[in-house]
Amino acid sequence: MIRSMTAFAAGERGTPWGVLGCELRSVNHRFLEIGLRLGEDLRALEPVLRERIAARIQRGKLELAMRLRAPEGAATLAVNEALLEQLGALAQRLDARFPRLQVEFAQLLQLPGVLQAPSADGEALQAEALALLDQVLDEFIAAREREGAKLAAAIAERVDAVERIVGQVRGLIPAIREGQRAKLAARLADLPHPVEPGRAEQELVLWLQKLDVDEELDRLGSHIAELRRILGKGEPAGRRLDFLLQEFNREANTLGSKSVDARTSAAAVELKVLIDQIREQVQNIE
Template identity: 75%
Template sequence: MIRSMTAYAGGERTTPWGTLSCELRSVNHRFLELGLRLPEELRAIEPALREKVTGRLNRGKLDAVLRLRAPEVATSLAVNEVLVDRLGELAQRLQARFPQMRVGFTDLLQYPGVLQGQAVEPAALQAEALALMDEVLDQFLAAREREGAQLAAAIAERVDGVERIAAEVRTLIPAIREGQRAKLAARLADLPHPVDPGRAEQELVMWLQKLDVDEELDRLGSHVSEIRRVLRQREPVGRRLDFLLQEFNREANTLGSKSVDSRTSSAAVELKVLIDQIREQVQNIE
């Protein structure tokens, strides 16, 4: 299954310590480059998270972000008795200096550290994070495959165009050869001195051999078959497709350089346009 290198996926899960969220976002890159941002509570499992990602992805610049958002309403609250006692002692010492000072109950609760939520259990939170990463990775790979299917369809359409142009050029070759033969015969007839027919035929054969593009057309056909085979594979094929396109481009360039007819010159240009369009799509493939 062809996979794109660009994709996005995200997910959340509620834990006793808050809402845990995960986002994965990737763009094109020659290799796999992973940027991972974690809250302090999850630093210990960074190697395990990296291993999960690198075990399932091969290419792309990937940004992975995990966040832990505190619950809006705490399910369990406790009062820090030690801190409250210290605040009370401080208030008594300052009462003579600030006789008008009054501290309400709600003001006291808002002081940092007075109210304490449920303590984080590191092992349980880390297990939740690893499970969430698995879920988001599944969604992420599914998104890559959906976009990859669209890329494969676009490439296949242009490969069909390459095959069609190559077939058209092949049908033109006999007429082009005959035209070159007639053109050379006309030029020989205009010469002031007669030319040995055997020598003229030999020169013509050598000239037509230089213009022969049968090999290039055969190789194009072979490349078309190969790229279709590669598009059906399940493993990452981006680099292989990129190499194939170099071969496509080489044959198109040779076809253009050997052309002596406007029709084959035009066909070579059309081939290069299609090949460039395929290359644009391949740059997105893992």
């Protein structure tokens, strides 16, 4: 199923060490870019969390926030007795050399490593974090797919409009050719000197060849079929669709440049408008 690149999902999971909370959000981006905001207890899990996300998401700028919230009333800090004893002994030695040096107990507690939070089992915490991430990813992808279905419907509606315009232009071509033939014949008739019939016919053929848009219309028809095929496959297709729309735009520009009739000129403009609208939707697709 086609997926949007914008989505949000969140979840929580109880663990022996507290409540794990996770939020995942994303916006449009050409490639996959993952930003992580992790609590201190979870920083070591960054590589595995990135790997798990990249295995299921292909495009978008994602931001993952995960925190471990200790249960209420639980002891959250413990004193590193061995380190505190070493620091105390060091303070006494320094006091003998620097009598005016004063070290307060509160200052010792502020030194790195003196106060420690109870540490969770690394492997068990990783398993809990990945289980929560999988749960959030399921909701996240489901949200992307719901939004993607809306985008696909909007694109399909505009593709139908493109197809109608292509059919209308194709129906106008015979009358336009006859009109150009009549105009050229009238101009030749107004010349002071007659032109050989064979020469006149040759010039007419060359002129009509320059204005011929059958190939452009055929290619537009092929592009329409390919776009529908891509939408039907349901795979990540944002980049492929973006490239295909460049081809759509090229054919519409050529159609406009070859136009000698107000109706085909208006059709070319309308095609460009529809193609731009489709491109806006495609920018949101994974």
